[in-house]
Amino acid sequence: MEKKKILIIDDEENFAKLVKKNIERTGEFEAYTATNGEDGLKLVRELKPDLVLLDMIMPDMDGADVATQIRDDESIKDTSIVFLTAMVRPDETDPRMGFTKGYSLVSKTVTVKELLACIKENIKY
Numbered sequence: 001m002e003k004k005k006i007l008i009i010d011d012e013e014n015f016a017k018l019v020k021k022n023i024e025r026t027g028e029f030e031a032y033t034a035t036n037g038e039d040g041l042k043l044v045r046e047l048k049p050d051l052v053l054l055d056m057i058m059p060d061m062d063g064a065d066v067a068t069q070i071r072d073d074e075s076i077k078d079t080s081i082v083f084l085t086a087m088v089r090p091d092e093t094d095p096r097m098g099f100t101k102g103y104s105l106v107s108k109t110v111t112v113k114e115l116l117a118c119i120k121e122n123i124k125y
Contacts, residue, residue, distance in 0.1 A: 007034065010058070
């Protein structure tokens, strides 16, 4: 079975690398990273990932702008998106139940187990 592709777009490079490592450790996914919105959009168009983990607050282009551009592009509009944020604590949002304009939302302090559960719930098989 072909591994599902996940793209992590986050300006905190070390955080993105840590998430990538934990996702790939499962053996179920290939993970890629981008450290800004512009590079992230290029990779979404190039890789056609099954899911994007998208930081909400970035200096060049925020996550909402990136998500809007993904939805406006016919070739990638159906890409699953999960927002990552440091703006909420885990007790303020359940990784399976938090939504922002129809998108799942997880805290950056989410456990690996919770993040993987969220990915599996949001990825299209």
